[in-house]
Amino acid sequence: MSFPWARHYEPKAPLMRYLDEKLPLPRLVYNAVGGGYPVPRNLNYMWNFGVLAGFCLVLQIVTGVILAMHYAANAGVAFDSIEHIMRDVNWGWLIRYAHANGAAFFFAVIYLHIFRGFFYGSYKAPREMVWLLGVVIFLLLMATGFMGYVLPWGQMSFWGAKVITGLFGAIPLVGEPIQIWLLGGFAPDNAALNRFFSLHYLLPFVIAGVVILHIWALHIPGSSNPTGVEVKSESDTVPFHPYYTAKDGFGLGVFLILYFLVVFFLPNSLGHPDNYIPANPLSTPALIVPEWYFWPFYAILRAFTTDFILPAKLWGVLAMFASILVWFFLPWLDKSPVRSGHYRPLFRKFFYILVVDVLVLGYCGGSHAEEPYLMISQLATAYYFLHFLVILPIVSMIERPEPLPFSITEAVLGEDKQAALGESGQPAVSGSAN
Amino acid sequence: MATTTGTAEPAAPTDGEGVRRRDFIEIAAVSAAGVGALATLVPLISQMAPSKDVLAESTTEVDLSAIEPGQAIKTMFRKQPLFVRNLTQKEIAEADAVPLSELRDPQTLQERTKEGHENWLITMGVCTHLGCVPLGAGEGEIRGEFGGYFCPCHGSAYDTAARIRKGPAPKNLEVPQYEFTSDTKILVG
Numbered sequence: 282m283s284f285p286w287a288r289h290y291e292p293k294a295p296l297m298r299y300l301d302e303k304l305p306l307p308r309l310v311y312n313a314v315g316g317g318y319p320v321p322r323n324l325n326y327m328w329n330f331g332v333l334a335g336f337c338l339v340l341q342i343v344t345g346v347i348l349a350m351h352y353a354a355n356a357g358v359a360f361d362s363i364e365h366i367m368r369d370v371n372w373g374w375l376i377r378y379a380h381a382n383g384a385a386f387f388f389a390v391i392y393l394h395i396f397r398g399f400f401y402g403s404y405k406a407p408r409e410m411v412w413l414l415g416v417v418i419f420l421l422l423m424a425t426g427f428m429g430y431v432l433p434w435g436q437m438s439f440w441g442a443k444v445i446t447g448l449f450g451a452i453p454l455v456g457e458p459i460q461i462w463l464l465g466g467f468a469p470d471n472a473a474l475n476r477f478f479s480l481h482y483l484l485p486f487v488i489a490g491v492v493i494l495h496i497w498a499l500h501i502p503g504s505s506n507p508t509g510v511e512v513k514s515e516s517d518t519v520p521f522h523p524y525y526t527a528k529d530g531f532g533l534g535v536f537l538i539l540y541f542l543v544v545f546f547l548p549n550s551l552g553h554p555d556n557y558i559p560a561n562p563l564s565t566p567a568l569i570v571p572e573w574y575f576w577p578f579y580a581i582l583r584a585f586t587t588d589f590i591l592p593a594k595l596w597g598v599l600a601m602f603a604s605i606l607v608w609f610f611l612p613w614l615d616k617s618p619v620r621s622g623h624y625r626p627l628f629r630k631f632f633y634i635l636v637v638d639v640l641v642l643g644y645c646g647g648s649h650a651e652e653p654y655l656m657i658s659q660l661a662t663a664y665y666f667l668h669f670l671v672i673l674p675i676v677s678m679i680e681r682p683e684p685l686p687f688s689i690t691e692a693v694l695g696e697d698k699q700a701a702l703g704e705s706g707q708p709a710v711s712g713s714a715n
Numbered sequence: 716m717a718t719t720t721g722t723a724e725p726a727a728p729t730d731g732e733g734v735r736r737r738d739f740i741e742i743a744a745v746s747a748a749g750v751g752a753l754a755t756l757v758p759l760i761s762q763m764a765p766s767k768d769v770l771a772e773s774t775t776e777v778d779l780s781a782i783e784p785g786q787a788i789k790t791m792f793r794k795q796p797l798f799v800r801n802l803t804q805k806e807i808a809e810a811d812a813v814p815l816s817e818l819r820d821p822q823t824l825q826e827r828t829k830e831g832h833e834n835w836l837i838t839m840g841v842c843t844h845l846g847c848v849p850l851g852a853g854e855g856e857i858r859g860e861f862g863g864y865f866c867p868c869h870g871s872a873y874d875t876a877a878r879i880r881k882g883p884a885p886k887n888l889e890v891p892q893y894e895f896t897s898d899t900k901i902l903v904g
């Protein structure tokens with residue numbers, strides 16, 4: 282599960298030795314995120330986002346469990362119970378703002394984590410399973426985020442529930458019965474609110490389970506790195522602790538500063554004012570859009586406006602789901618043996634175009650469904666699929682990558698530092714070799 | 716540590732007195748994180764304390780004008796039963812006749828009532844044993860062998876001043892904080 286030079290856990294205190302014999306939990310931690318996990322020495326700050334995502338999950342579970350102590354999942358009182366949390370519960374405002382903005386920051390962190398993977402080819406063998414599990418986590422996260430947004434039972438909650446369950450109504454023949462089954466009624470009401478609450482509480486723990494698999498799968502080949510060159514010797518790695526606990530700790534500090542700036546000073550800036558109006562089944566808000574983190578997918582959904590063999594509504598739904606499902610095939614669509622975008626000049630250009638494309642989709646998804654945004658979304662949607670299905674396979678065939686460094690150590694120290702590898706290629710054992 | 720540090724640091728002072736710059740940064744950073752984590756516990760813990768709407772209901776006004784001597788009412792204070800009893804002269808005399816040395820929780824009736832209103836016995840209707848509601852306040856309920864209240868759960872008997880006299884309860888029925896806002900009104904809490 283790890284490199285042969287990984288340090289071994291050797292408890293010294295008698296209590297720890299006893300524990301190691303009966304329940305080797307400290308050993309597990311040591312080997313997973315301690316001195317026993319060798320990590321490439323050249324990770325940059327883009328590698329902080331996995332730990333940050335894990336932190337966000339814990340943050341959301343802690344604040345969410347607390348909110349559930351005060352929230353009432355009943356269509357008659359749900360909205361009032363949110364106001365009760367905001368006004369009556371001690372520190373309730375802080376916990377609710379921390380949870381609502383925590384979701385936004387969770388998605389921001391996840392998107393950076395995903396695009397890190399896109400750029401550095403983290404999805405490639407031998408880490409395909411890590412990537413596939415990551416896509417599963419993302420899908421679960423989207424479902425959890427959506428259902429959580431319904432719980433305050435304001436106008437945006439209600440109409441969000443109506444629109445998103447309406448997606449399933451696009452399925453031919455069985456669509457409408459499925460939508461009615463999902464809602465437990467003909468429109469969102471108490472039945473829907475209760476099941477959304479139940480699942481919103483359940484799914485984060487399912488996510489936590491898949492996260493464990495994600496990390497487990499990662500620790501078999503070990504972390505990737507910015508060069509994309511695999512670890513060759515001990516001099517390519519440093520122990521996770523203290524090197525990356527410190528680096529991740531610094532990243533966490535920066536993250537918390539930004540996060541609490543929003544929680545304390547701009548707590549409603551990422552939300553919609555309409556959600557402070559109680560749910561009204563007789564009136565749809567003027568601009569019905571999801572939270573910002575769903576905008577790119579919402580733009581893809583709305584990009585299909587004319588029937589072509591299938592109804593436009595069905596195309597939109599299929600395209601929206603396909604835009605994420607295509608990630609499952611990414612390890613086999615990008616055939617280039619070079620992982621990192623650092624050494625792939627052509628891929629790099631298309632990567633940045635994709636980033637711009639997704640930002641454009643996001644902007645259109647947050648705007649009114651009218652021209653020119655519809656046409657722009659259509660073009661951007663077409664390009665999005667073109668990128669994954671056509672451009673990536675072709676680029677990986679015709680591209681001539683730049684020369685790769687011999688090893689991570691060479692990439693860090695330069696070519697004339699072969700000495701760092703030690704004589705006859707044996708791993709260096711002490712810092713004095715530098 | 717095998718590959719990077721060690722030589723990067725200036726040699727540690729040999730006298731063992733000085734604190735290395737890196738040690739200082741490490742201790743400062745971990746301490747700051749620790750203080751932050753402790754501060755985070757404040758909202759996480761105090762959110763479970765009674766919320767503002769619960770505290771807002773924590774005073775109750777009771778109108779005494781309709782309670783005749785010998786009668787009692789049950790009302791609510793902080794979501795718990797509150798007994799308000801208008802004692803007869805006989806009941807007051809009975810309570811005063813008990814020597815304090817016989818009591819498990821020695822208190823005089825005067826200590827349990829307000830000056831000038833010794834006939835108004837205001838107590839929580841919560842048995843000090845395990846929290847059941849004692850009988851005796853309602854019309855026709857058993858009042859136990861000491862003529863006050865009787866708890867049916869485990870047989871604690873209270874006298875006319877609601878003091879524990881027999882059974883497992885350790886304390887007299889609690890007298891909540893209250894004041895007379897007029898001759899016929901009290902504000903509890």
